[in-house]
Amino acid sequence: MTGYEAAKAKYEALGVDTDRAIERLKKVPVSLHCWQLDDVIGFDNDGGLTGGIQTTGNYPGRARTPQQLMEDMEEAMKLMPGTAKLNIHASYAIFEPGEFADRDALEPKHFAKWVEFAKKHHMGIDFNPTFFSHEKVKDGLTLSSPDEETRKFWINHGKACIRISEYFAKETGVPCVMNIWTGDGFKDVPADRMGPRLRCKDSIEQILSEPYDRNLVKPCVESKVFGIGVESYTVGSAEFTLSFAAQHEGCMPLMDNGHYHPTEYVSDKIPAMLCFYPEFALHITRGVRWDSDHVLLLDDETKEMAKEIVRNDALDRVYMALDYFDASINRVLALATGFRSWQKALLTALCTPNEMLKELQDTNQLGKLMVMHEAVKMLPIGEIWEEYCRREGVCDDLHFYDEIERYEREVLTKRG
Template identity: 50%
Template sequence: MSNKMNIIEEHYRIAKEKYAALGVDTEAVLKKLDSIPISIHCWQGDDVKGFENPEGELTGGIQATGNYPGAAKSPEQLRSDLEKAFSLIPGAKRLNLHAIYLETNGEKVERDEIEPKHFENWVRWAKAQQIGLDFNPTIFSHPKADDGLTLSHPDEEIRNFWIEHVKRSRKISEYFGKELGTPSIMNVWIPDGFKDVPADKLGPRQRLKDSLDKALEEKIDRKYHIDAVESKVFGIGAESYTVGSHEFYAGYAIANDLALCLDAGHFHPTEVISDKISSVSLFVKDILLHVSRPVRWDSDHVVILDDELMAIAKEIIGNGLTDRVHIGLDFFDASINRIAAWVIGTRNMFKALTIALLQPTETLKNAEVEFDFTTRLAMLEELKSYPWQAVWDYYCYTKDVPVGMEWLKEVKKYEKTVLLNR
């Protein structure tokens, strides 16, 4: 073990010198990396079922595929699984909860009746873990969402039900912020849309705007709670028209001083959210990211270290947006070990941030301003073979989490002793 530590330290020393020659301080990079939290989504651990009705079928364009054993069946199991995942991931972490992860002690609680008390166990756990919590109203997989419309529904009674759900969700989010000392980002996403071409595209959007105006009417201190809205281009059962389009929510967020959520899978297949971050940053205070991996559609695959992930990180870091861009993950794969999915996806996000932080951004920008595109291209290409992995391994080592593939042994052991016995 001592020899392995020596190798990690020696590789880091060499990398440190190599990056220093480019004007990059790796010690400062690691310190900065420590300050960027990633909000890990709870719903990877149980296939988005929650605890309102764990056996309920997912509807509203949500689909988790696979039947790998070991899905969490209770809040205690989910928290245990999260703790195992957290122990294998370096860096600052948060947890993103959906409203269906409430705890009611067996009592039937409708979504327009949820209260902070139903999430007290999550807050106690978050305090013990020393993390913040984020929140989402759950506006899908419910009888009042079966028509494919919720906040834009023509029936006022159904709209009012979901308006009240959002209002109560905001109070829960505020409760998180007050209890944990860090603002909770609460994101509103709805599946509303039509399978075929609608006769009226404006009406549903007018109703959605009115519903949001009512649901978000109460002012809440941003010190505790930040509202975000999330668009989508299409979904299952909403292939031809989505009420909450990017244009709708971008306009609504700007007009109402809200955070705008960009989900990597919620645009056309050739669109990427990395290219949108700089533009959006000029018009909204906060940007929420749902980092996912679409495969031909919004399929929410586990995040891999691909070009788009690295581009997202470089846009955040290179533009100095770490205080305004809130990084959340959103994927759910039931075909593999669910804890491994968390670990792979989150570590990859941190790897992408590491690579971005190691880039000599000012040198590259200066070359560009001077129209020295030769230097820009040469440096960007050479950086691809620079030893960022040595810096990453050292970071894991200093955070006392497994280096390289060592984490997988821990997951396999947990699977054998815990997951397969459920």
């Protein structure tokens, strides 16, 4: 009997079909963010990263061209089991030599090479307007700015992104989630908290007035607690985005599990959201003390988020995407590690005897429930993970770093 067969038998005793869990997981799309590979720089400006976010570190080998970024993405994908979507920001537009379009004038043609890449790898594409790292971010504000010309520029940018999102969906045959997030806010206590939010509300409504097929484009609004330089007030708070999505049909809320107070848990928010929203989006990261966007690992909160999605039969209702950026380590390693960690969390959730545990709760067998929770933690999920990797044709954890070292030696260290 193989290690997998022995592990499978243990799960079967609890009513879990591990083969079925593996087959289900293979088909769950998770968006893979390109910005881990170049420190969120993009291709449309030479300036530094702004907007309340930052990367730290200067590990050699950062992707500096579209070709390098796509090569690194392909290398990371060789190490990842499961189904990936491509997730890009508007700042990653690819222009022909001598060509340039500002963000309010972007067109589908500026992303044609991304579509070509996605088709090559049978991927859908998710998209994000880029409301940061641009000279027209006036006094730290975009969609909420009191300056009409500033707001108009960014509204037009959002509308352009709606058109590009629909282009992605039509070309790939997969709906495009388009996420609206801005770092608008103030460093110190503002005199007017409502005014910027009313302007932001109007701006997003204008963006969403752009005609689009709701079966193809899935717009969403993302909240945040604070960012660097905007510590005292954020326009797009959780209450603002949740209320906006609730009142605007076709617009989803997006939760980033790094965008809350450290004592809040998105794993607890997920089932609450599922009571009211048919669909919503989720950015998955690892915040250390704040929204630090560390590489995702298989920690407790990561596992709990996956459990809540799976046990509530919501794999088709939650649009899952990774969102972190670490410049202090090998970037390809970071991208692949985070994806594998989320796959492990989902596999663990799919191999959890959820119905049995729910029954214990509903029949008030709380002592036994606690004991079974602890027993489930010791099940041989590692054997199931190795079998999943084998079936998907990717290396196991013990040989994962060997491939990273080879790519770094042969490719990354040779970059300027």
